[in-house]
Amino acid sequence: MKYPDSVLIWIHIFTLCVAEETTKLEGDIIIGGLFKIFDLKDGACSNTVDTASVRDYEAVKWTLKKLNAANYIPGINIGIEAFSTCDIPGRAVYHTVNFAQKAFENHANSSSLPIVGILGPEASSEAEETSAFLSSLSKEYQLYQFLFSATSSNLNDERLSNIVRVIPSDTIQTKVMQHFLKQLEWNYVAVVYENTTYGRTAFEELSSSAKFEGICIAKSFPIEIGITVDFSALQTVLDNLLSNAESQITGVIFFVSTTTASDFLSIVQGRKQGSFFRLMMVFSESIALERSMLKNYDSVSKGTFVTSPPVLEVKEFSNHWNSILSNKTSFLDEYVTNHWLLNVLRKYISCDPFQETCLMPTLQEVSTSENENIFEGYAIVAALLQVNGIKELHSEKCKGSDGICTELRETLHKHKNMLFKKSSREVIFQDVPFHFEKNFSIILNGKNEVLMNGNISAYEVYQYRRCLDKNEDFCLEKVADYGENSLKVLTGRLVDYSDNNNEIQWPNMYKAQCSLGRSCKSCKVENTENDIYFKNGDFFIIGMAPVNTGDLSNPLHCGVIRESNGWECTEAISYAVDDINQNKDVFPNSTIGFIILNSCNQPVLTSKKLLNIMNNGVTLPNGTVVHDVSSRVLGVVAELGSSISQAAAEVLQEFNIVQVAYGSTAAVLSDREEYKYFLRLSTPDTNQAVAMVDISKKLDLKYIQILFSEGTYGEGGRDDVIRAAKSSKVCVANEIIVQENKYSMVLDDLRRNPYAKVVLLFLKSHVVSEVIEVITRSMDAEEFVFIASEAFGTRTEIIENNPKLENSLSLSLEIPLSGNNLKGYIYSKSTEKYYLNPWTRSFLEKKNACFFPGSFDKSSNEQCEKVFDRYNSSDIKYDIWSPFALHAAKVVLNGAYASFRHICGLNSKTICSEYRDNPKRVWEYFQRQNLSLNGVQTSIFDDNGDGNLGHVIYQIKKSRTDPKVLEFVKVGSFSQSTNLNLSRIDTINPTKCPNQKCENYCSLFYNGNVADKQETSNDSSNTGVVVGLSVVAAIFVFSTIALIIYILIIRRVDPTEFSMRNEYLTVVK
Template sequence: MAPSSLPSTLILTLVEVLLLSDSMLSARDSHIVYEGDVYIDIILSLYDNDDGTCGTIDPKSVQELEAVRWAIHNLNVPPYVPGVTLGLRAHPTCRSMGKVALVAANLANELSQNKSKTFGIIGPDYSSEAKVISSLLGSLTEEYRLPMIGYATTAASLSDGTLYKNFFRVIPPDNIQISAMEHLLVAMNWTYFAVIYDDDAYGHEGVRHLESVSKQRGICLIEKIAIDTQLSYQETTSKLNETFISLVNQPSPVLGVVVFGGTQLSASLLDVMNKSLNNVQKFPILILSEAAMDVGMFAVNWPTVLAGSFALNPPRRQIEKFEIYWESLYKNQTKLREEAVKNPWLLDVFELVSNPNCRPSNITCGQLPQNILDSILVPTPFVHFAIQATIVLIEAIKNVYNYKCNNADLCSSFLNVSRTEITNKLAFSKVELDAFPLNIKSFQGISVIFNGSVDAEPQQQSNSYVVFNCQENIDRIRDDCFKEVGNYNRLSNKLEISKDAIKDYKNYPNYTELSWNDIRKGQCSNGSLCSRCVNNEISPVLIIPGELYIVGVVPVHSRGALPMQCGDLKRGGMDIAEAINFAIHQSRFQYGVDVPNATIGAIIMDSCTHPLLIKERLLTLYRYGIINKDGSYLQIISKVLGFVAAWTSDVSISVADILTEIKHVQISYGSTASILSNRTMFPYFLRMTSSDTVQAKVMLDIIKDLGANYIQIINSDNSYGNGGKDVILESLDEYGICVAQVITIPSFPKWIQSDIIQKIRQFTTAKVVILFLSTSDFEWLVPSLEERLFPREFIFIASEEWGRRPLLQKVNNLLGTLTLSADPPMNQKFREQMLSLRSNGQDDNPWLESFLEHELKCHLQWSFNKSSSKPCRNDAGLKNDYQVDLWVPFVENAVYALLTGASRTLTKQCGKTEDICDKYRGNITELIEQIKRVKLDLYNNGNSEYIFDSNGDGKLGYSIYMVDNEAGGVKYSKIGTSSPFSWKKDEWMTLMNLKGQSPLKCEDRASCPNCFQIDKPGSSLCACSGYLYSTISLIIVCTVSMATVIFLLIKLRRKDVGGEGGYTDPYITPMYGNTDSSGRSAESSLGDPKICEPEEKTFRQENVDRDIGFSTIET
């Protein structure tokens, strides 16, 4: 019966069959190697491919054939299937796809003509061949669908039972091998390697999977070299010679190579490496896949280049009885001649390894030399799998036979049975191998279990793969150079490896043994920049798995120079990211927070200090969820308890815009902008800090207490800086202060420090300068001020973003600077956690490696940029003097508050559950109220207190610090508090040599040209834009302006008399931007100060220095 349908690729292969030469079809064809009543067919290569014809005999393939023949013989004596002798027919494929298709077509033809006595197939030994055969036979009607069981075919795609309906296998698939290889790469700290592979299904699928898992692990697969399996040994060697020289002569030599192919590929590569031994300074180390492990049969030829390398293989089951039998064949020529009558390929092996003039028929030849015996007697890695496949298939045949023939002699019901019945019996079977009547007891109690799938089920007590290390000075006759050093278990997905047992060498051929730290690794070489592997994409998120989640928004990186781009690492960002995770773990122990029946995870998102970028990332999180390592998304928004976000005010505002729409609570740990107190705009927002209004008032209280009334302001052009500036400008009348100028620093550029100094020196009598800057602006501006100013030239009062941060190198020029800091005590346990951070190259935290390299000024061994910095120590961690960022306690308290409020709300609304119920999500007001009721011991003094006011703003006040000299560096001396306001003014005056002086007050117009007293009762000293102008000039301006307005109104009205659409509004309002309730222009970007408002007029001028990008208000 003809096949019902055939894949197009198979049809092409059958066309090739028709073009085969007669010699190929007739010579070395199918052969019965064991006579029987019914047959099992084995399909395997037996020969190498030599340009489309059968080439040299393959000893390992012949050994596997003989192992199956040996097992069948032993099961026939006495008969395992009562009254039936099992036979074996062999089909050589010579690794020719045309030959493979011919074998499959012949089998299909026999079945369709009811001439077949074949009840099952073992093999073939290559995955690409198995695909062709199973595709053809599996497409037949069920009556003729022969079961196939593979013993060496490992391609992962063969696990698809919908495509390969009649295929099973006892060997673990390649996805298991790749998992084992992935764990080995990680354990050996490989991060930079090449792969050389066979250009067939086995090689392509294995490399594709290996590349995928390597990418997920951050391991760089630098080169993929495919070698045509149809090439001869000499052609393969020539091709590999070019490849090898290219790999080792790169600017960063490839020191790690994975070989994913068979015997010919691995042997050719070792041959090339051996010939290059004296010409290569840095010699690579190899990892051989299970198909390449056959190289162990002749590893004695290349002991030097193999030493130190690794190999993977499924667990070896030593079948001692077969090994004794196999050895006896080539030590006893009489026995060899007897067995060769049934299996003629045994003679081909003998002829391959013996003297050309020596044949088994010539009894004068004597025994083969020991080194020749060694090359053919070592059992292949697949012998025991071939025997397993034989046992499992025969057991299925026996079960169907007993059912059909009722345990009697061979009957027609069995001979005519639908082959699918055997396939179905095989699909759900369990065979205890050691209980089988071969009496070999070599399978260590394992069973082969099929439960409806292609692959046998893994067993807990059995390792799936074994790692071998080639070592010197061990017995090669049986074990080659390979010693077992590790085991991978598929069920636990863990590799247990003994690092102490691993050996590597240098100084060939003297073999100086290397310690673990010095062994060769597949890594980017010291002094090299492996630019093709450098990942310029900054990971946007850290995921800590849990059942419920807190989402944290953290500025791990600064804002980049280009739109929507991240920049360099931001100081303190990593501390905050770690603090969120730390607080989640500590919440239960420190505050007894227990979210019912659920573990708490974290999703920490890098905002890159960019409001638009974090919006995009939050929307992606909301729409799609978090991305897994395999590229898929996991929806988690329904599992989010709340958000801890963010540091800077502009980012918090962006986050709040999104969360207001999707109704999620947000607690900020560092945002102080006054606008965030507006609960109409931000109803679900809370924060640990107080508003900028509080901070600005503290600054003004200090200025007032100093008697200063003439100041300058420098602020960042963001929500934080502009908000603080606006509060100060709005309070000028209250405090009787005049502002000489406001300098607003744009986000970019940052190369203009000298211009800022030049600008503030324009008003030398305005000695007090308020700094309302973001941390990133402080980081570049403070060193410039420190470098270029004279001692005590200006007096700076800085916002809490300076606080007590380590921004200063020397103090003299900024001595006396006053800074504000909201500083609850640091958790010493968290500091210990930061100091314990170590990178292993496979960190869950995607930012840890670059953070440590940045802080330690060195490169880790798995780095791809080793061009400049020195190598880090193997256990590199932060130094003991590392200063944890001051915002960390706020982060911890925000997490504690959120978890406490969430726990109470979950219990009240949802009961004991690990899921968030609809009542929790639908009643966000309840959650906010529970959070507001949280009390914490903020100062570790045993007194718990409310941390939020009724509006959801933080209740913490500020400490006032003074920059002071200290032996060896900077000292921040605490000299005051904000609540109640109190500070050691006399101590500061003494430090600044101002005792008894009053140089900070504007006394007259000559000293303060931009400020003057309005001659009006009750008016205050105020700031006026523009330079000297008089009341007369103001009157002139007003008169001219009024005349112009009247003239235009009359002219326009005359023009439109009698016409439609005439102007009815008598006012012309030349204002830009929004207006406040009084109709005045309210330019939010610059925070228009309410200045100089006598009843007559106010004149205000804005200067923009376009050369350097500053926005400056001069008054």
């Protein structure tokens, strides 16, 4: 790691301007110590003592004195020479350089006092710089650094090879914060952090991981600590929190020092005296559980949370510390080896403690005022671990003799890298003359950070609240324990405080969320294409559904969430898998998982997702990667859209994986040369087109138009209609292609052929509703009648409040769900607090125009209630394709089991090579599957793997009970085996050619001599008008061209520089 110029500058300033401040415990062996001791002010050490830091040093010194008194290393006393750094990296490096100089002297002079390592420094920014320097030295000079309060995850860098850290890193702390915020239901917060190694790294880790849990860091505020904290900068932070334009921010996370925290709380307390606002706070471990700091500002700090490593209390030392500050004899004894104690004592007394007349504070005063310091326990552990390393080395080198033997001296002086072993092992502190309140051992694993094993949490969360044992006072009470990657929150201890100081119990506490009536757009996840609905298992089926529309400007991105035929399909697929796992009907000895993807109706995105899963596995929202997925895929359920099924098939057949579509009616998918391992439950559009044309012919509707979507589905349907129409002598007057979001001219295009009143619709399911709404908004009653494909189906939202659709017809693909409890499965999810399906919240909010607690869009002002109730109704009406998705998933599961059992064997725990190498055989097992439909085992595929269930025909009629309401009435059916069957249909006026020109066109159409669509005239009386207009227009065109040529000649303009827009020369027919 490169040594920064800024640090060299600090060293230079320090050597010129700062007198050394040091204290020392003599010994046969010396440990170097680096402690903050004084606060930073105006770029230098101030006179303001950091009591916690002095206490950390005293804890180390007390530990060494205890060990020496107990002859812990026979015949050897351990001393410490400590320096103050004031959290200035330059000071820390300066003293580290001096320690290194001592190591050089040791190497050259075996009689010099050996230095065996360094304890500290306390701040991460200091530790990073000092370690970078020491790690750059030759191994024999490298002093180990034992860190007890520097928590930045940057210090896990293996290049900083001399580090041994005994305190958990911020990687764990940010995980705890992430879990805790989620359980508090805080998801709209700000982060205030000091712009140091510690603050930056912690902020970056939290912001990176929080998004996976749906927690939005709406604002972040770096605080510069170059000279001292700018008070006005903290005031600006508060202003920005309270006036955030998007939504007021009420939850704030802090990665700051005690000094900065104290300054901020002071500002908040001052501001609150003149205004009302709510601010809830979580402080990191860097404030060291300093209760007195919070107590100074308890009007605003009540309810504040503090994350912390587990407290490692040594009561003997706590008593020792209190004795020093209350007993003059103890103070004078310890002052000799800790001069900084005087600075701490001056907080209590103003007299000279060295004078007999000066009275010390009472024990009660000290006990009440002094904080439990989180870092002192880790300082003791660091000292013990370092001394234990020397003890083991002494035992190895001196073979039972006391003192520093020759072999040990050689190692102490010339092989600093051998003074501690980081290799994997457990260290149990035996024969230590004091004890911790918790039992634990140290686990070394060869890395920079040690682990603790035993009756101890990995991390803890405290709340500043009324004491549990004495309700009149406020304490830091533990409210959560973190261990084994999970956080246990003691919800019974969680409280909040109202403005009149009343306690509010969980779960009624205030929550840091987007405000009511606001839309927090900065927090919305725009790129939902990466969302995956995942359940692990021994084997997988992959499912796909168009939960969102596509982004028309980018084939790899998603648009808005769909209100039908998307989300419910994902639930149907997951239900099929969960039902199989529960009943153990198939794969009784294995668990089936699912991977459900959002295709967003984008073919390119579909291909990308499938290829990524096959090559790289599945990346979960928390960043975990599930590898080796492709070898466990039994089959694929995909998809609704034909273009999506095409894209999926082209990928999957390269991996010899069988695919079953639940929609996808395009005729092109019947080609088994092209789509080898593809099946579908839906009946192909070839049959649907024949049915639509047969209906037209049956009702004497022989002059029609076609309105179709751009893409495989619409264009394929158009082609099928044209073929069927020619065969049945039904004349197609006009073919109108519809592009997404471009619907304004569709009615004008239809009106060009007003006598072709019957319009056959082949529109995609997610656009048909909008297109019909645009057409009928301006259409005259009975101007056009529609015969719609299955994408229109029986969707009541299309015909609701639209009387102009009366007498129109639609075809529907239907498959019963008798005996299935899909509605109960979905309804049961209403109790889930955080939905496993990543699209549930967005779908239900849009579908019901409401918001859930924790939503980032509360602009509707309506909270979602009873949104699952439709799934608790006896007359539930599912989306059209949900039953198909469920049955397609069951076909995949049952077909995979049948083929797996015969090919791989029932007891196989893996997919055997024969299953992959013979996909056609697997396909045949799938194709032979029957479904129980209304209690009857029904063959659902023809020999080609296409669905053979046929279509149900509906007519839109007035309800018998309420004539103002339209409803779908079943009037017939169509299948390959029974052909067209119509009954109970209301009359539709016949349509036919209006004139001879039209008849001539239709004759050419039937014989296949019309290459492109032809727009016919309205009637015979208009023919002369059209011809006259054409002549006039032609004269106008030629005159315009002559005039332009004349102007160009006169002006001598290059004709290539003159661009004539085509629309200026268009003749309106």
